Amino acid sequence: MERAREHASTGELDSPAQRPEKAETALELLVHGVGGTTPEEMLNDPRTVRITGDATAAVFRRADDADAEQRPDDYRGRPVREAYVWCNLTSGNGARALWLLLLPFMVVNLAHWMRPTTRGRKRTVRLYGLLVRLAGLTLTVLLVAAACEVALDLTAWQCAGTRACVEEHSWLGFLSPDVSGGGWWSQPGRRLALACLVPAALTGLLWYLSHRTWSAYESQQPMSRRAEPDEETGRTGLGRPGFWYGRRLVARLRAAHTAAGFLTVSAAVGTSAARYDRDSGGPAVLGTLGWLLDATLAVGAAVVLWVVCRRGRSENRLDQELDQTLVRWLPVGSIALLALTLVYAGWSRPDWHSTGRLPGDMTFGGIALVQGLLVIVLGVVAHILYRTRPDTRTAMRGLAGPAVAMLACALGGVMSGGVSQRVADWLDGTRDSIPGPPVLLTWQASVIPPLLVVLACLVGWLARRSWQLRGREMDTVELDYKGEPKDTARTRRIASTRAMAALTDRAPRMVGVVSSVTLLLGAGALAGALVTEDPPGEAARGAYAFVQGAAETAQALGSWLIGFGFILFVTWGRRAYKDPAARRTIGILWDVGTFWPRAAHPFAPPCYAERAVPDLTWRMASWIRATGGRLVLSGHSQGSVLAAAAAWQLKPSVRKRIALLTYGSPLERLYGRWFPAHFGPAALTSLHREVACWRNLYRLTDPIGGPVRLPGDCGPQVDREPLKDPLAYGRTEKQPLPAPILGHSEYQADPAFADERELLLARLRPDVPAPRAQDDEGGVPQSS
Secondary structure, eight states: OHHHHHHHHHTOOOOTTTSSSTTTOEEEEEEOOTTOOOHHHHHTOSOEEEEEEOSSSEEEEEGGGTTGGGOGGGGTTSOEEEEEEOGGGTOOSGGGGGGGGGHHHHHHHHHHHTOOOOSSOHHHHHHHHHHHHHHHHHHHHHHHHHHHIIIIIIIIIIITTOHHHHHHOGGGGGGOTTTTTSOGGGSHHHHHHHHTHHHHHHHHHHHHHHHHHIIIIIOOOOOOOOOOHHHHTTSOGGGSTTTTOOHHHHHHHHHHHHHHHHHHHHHHHHHHHHHHHHHHTOOHHHHHHHHHHHHHHHHHHHHHHHHHHHOOOOOSSOOOOOOHHHHHHHHHHHHHHHHHHHHHHTSOOTTOOOOSSOSOTTHHHHHHHHHHHHHHHHHHHHHHHHHHSOOTTSGGGGTHHHHHHHHHHHHHHHHHHHHHHHHHHHHHTTSOOSOOSOHHHHHHHHTHHHHHHHHHHHHHHHHHHHHHHHHHHHHHHHHHTTTSOOOHHHHHHHHHHHHHHHGGGGHHHHHHHHHHHHHHHHHHHHHHHHHHOSOHHHHTTTSOHHHHHHHHHHHHHHHHHHHHHHHHHHHHHHHHHHOHHHHHHHHHHHHHHTTSOOSSOTTSOOOTHHHHHHHHHHHHHHHHHHHOOEEEEEEETHHHHHHHHHHHHSOHHHHTTEEEEEESOOIIIIIIHHOHHHHSHHHHHHHHHHSSEEEEEOBTTOSSOOOOOOSTTHHHHHBOOOBOSSSOSSOOSSOOSOOOOOTTSOGGGSHHHHHHHHHHHHHSOTTSOOOOSOBOTTSOBOOO
16 A cells, blocks of 8 residues: 555556556445544444544545455455545534634625526626625624624723723723723723724634634645636536635635724724814824824725735636735734724823713624625626526525525624623623613614514424425325335324425525515614614604514513524534534534635635545545556545545546445535536536446435436436335334334445445446556646
């Protein structure tokens, strides 16, 4: 194996005489799915060894198979089995639950990849990506603004400036002008300057996490090669040389978003002092400095917008360049401006006193308005793209991206409002000694109860739909198990499992309704806050008793629900990382989100595929180069998506020597519908034609996996008839105990799995020529 790896890394190719039985050597490379597993479970052997890789992701074999290539005669008629284990890329200790705080960033990044399939609309495609990047930028500003609201407004401005609040929180005494006797830190500008360290530290932490996770997860370079003609036509971007290496864009966006965060902090501190200097008629020097500060902030914001708008992803080549000047000096310049702002705000102003809320509380209203407009325009652009190449299987007729972007904005609003509400309640309780958070955040919290009513109606509709499906499936189950003794309870259990699995296909309608209602309620909350300038309970005074009661109830419930939901969210996230059962339940959503590169938001959780896909590509290419053997790439669930992505990255000469076996695969059911530009029918059909052969296994009881549904004659060639689940209806001599309903798990326990694998190995033609030694830089074989 060491000799084989040396040849793979140096680009040398064994002569045919040196290859051990190239026509007979076969490898099965297993890729697990959601929830992870161990190499011992995948290989069904307690003794395994790591062939290549590290503690994060690696390829394992049975200990007895470690030197299989040196003993080809021992493996005639059966493949050598390897397991690629990548679960540590998405799971680990409970501290990773903190990544869930980045969920709005991950969701808006998903919207970028949900672009509809199109043809000849390059400018419109670029506009789509630009709008999503701008939506991502508003989420960064929203998060930092929420931190400023908590630290600067609620704590340093309102509570520290109110004697009753400070008496309840003695640790703020040195900031209070009454308690400290006019101490140095008691002036409002100096209090704000000190409190701004919290949002500034948050911005720095986001920058650090983005930089660190890039180095740990996404810095693996794919094999260098030229883009092929078919890749230029846009059939799918996943096979392009630079698709899984977005260092340049991520670095630019990281610099821009970091600068935006520091500029937001500077604006929260500096504009308040500048407004006071202009209104109070203070020294002319300070007034002039305030105008210069505002102008500099405007210029900085314009530069950030230019950087975000200027460049998208570069995928047709492996782009290893880095905009060093921009990446380095944009954050440094924003930090320097923040330092100057702190000096300006900390200048002595003895007559300045903090009253009411911190000026600029309509910032949240402006952010909400911009986000709503971006989502609406994005919806128009997505509709235009969809009309050029409509496909009935596309989720929400191409509007999935705008809908998901709307949910990302709503999540950001809920999280920022939840933190603000809980901190305000902690500082003040029910004494009303401080004004509290901006009115808009209270309105946004108040629309949560109506949204929950809509969700309850949707759940009721799903329950009714499930009941109807179960009734129809009862007859189907009895036909599938003809001749078996009738057992109503057993039939009902199987039918219920099938009905629940079928509800996955209703997800587009759920997302569409929730996002539409969220947009309407958000618009109503913004209008109510702007028109009344009072919380809902106060705004409804004098109205009908029912209206006033409903407004007060919604306001009270919303305040508690938004905080409870935030705590529950973090708790569930931590449990999902520590409890395997919980991880399997919600893991598919998280793994889908972190599968895609960070194209719209640099602070999203890291993309594990930028490590996993190059791993698989290098392993397959180097093994075929060293042995000239046959390879079955076997992927379960999310592993089948990684397998397809890795196969697209190979050269045609290597791809033609690979058979693809997928089971429990969401390639079409999830990815094909929600990400049609990259996993649509044309892309999956091209994959079927470019690999040697492909078979897909699925069950009707599987809520995740499903058929690939290729058009025409390709469909039956790929999809096998649904596997029976359970394997036996009742007790038999071979199954004396009731057979379990497997659903999404244990596909390899079905006899059909071994049958299909053997058929794929037989269909891999031994006369296919091996890759030639002359190749591109990076060692990827050229087409024969």
